[in-house]
Amino acid sequence: MKKIIISISIGVIVLLILSFIFIAKNEQIKKQNVKTLKIGEITLNVKIANTNAERIKGLSGKKSLGENEGLLFIFKKEDYHGIWMKNMKFPIDIAWINKDKKIIYIENNVSPDTYPKVFYAFKNNLPMLSFYILETKANFFEKYEIKTGNKLKF
Numbered sequence: 001m002k003k004i005i006i007s008i009s010i011g012v013i014v015l016l017i018l019s020f021i022f023i024a025k026n027e028q029i030k031k032q033n034v035k036t037l038k039i040g041e042i043t044l045n046v047k048i049a050n051t052n053a054e055r056i057k058g059l060s061g062k063k064s065l066g067e068n069e070g071l072l073f074i075f076k077k078e079d080y081h082g083i084w085m086k087n088m089k090f091p092i093d094i095a096w097i098n099k100d101k102k103i104i105y106i107e108n109n110v111s112p113d114t115y116p117k118v119f120y121a122f123k124n125n126l127p128m129l130s131f132y133i134l135e136t137k138a139n140f141f142e143k144y145e146i147k148t149g150n151k152l153k154f
Contacts, residue, residue: 037072037134037154039103042144044136046072046154058135060087065137072154073133080127083119083135088112091138096121096130101152104128109138 037044045068049055055073059065075081083094089112096105105121105128121128134152141147 035072035154037152039144039146039150039152042068042146044068044070046070046134048072048074050074058083059092062089064090065092067137070134070136075131078129078131080120081130081133083133084117085110085112085115088115093136093138093141094119095134095136095141095146096128097132097134097152098129099131101132101154103146103148103150103152104130106141106148108142
C-alpha cells in the first residue's frame, strides 16, 4: 500500500513539473512575439508579424487594438509592400518605415470599407520602398503628433 502511495505521489509531482515547464515555455513564446518600440517618447507594445502567414493575416478578425498596441510587419527585404483591410473590424493608422527605422509614409484612419484596395507608401506619386509597416489604432499618429521623418527604436 505504501508503495502505491509513493508511486502516485511521484507521478503527481512529475505531472506538476511538466505542467509548469509547459506553461513557462508558452509564456516565453508569447513574449518573444511581442516587442516594445518607441517613437520619440511614445511607447508601443507591438506584436511581430515576420512570417508570410502572419503578414497575410495581419489584424484580420481582431476586434480592436488597445491605445498603445500595434502590429509591426517585418519583411525580408525592402520592397513596395502593400496593406489591405481584408476581414478588418475597425479602422487603423498605417506607417511605412524604411530599413533605417524612419517613418516614410503614413495613412491615417483607414476604414475596413476600403477593402479590396491595397495601400502603398507614395511620395510625389511614386511608390516608396519600405522594410517595416506599423499598424496602430486609428488616429494614433495624429493624436501623438507622429509624422514622417520620426524614427522608431526597437
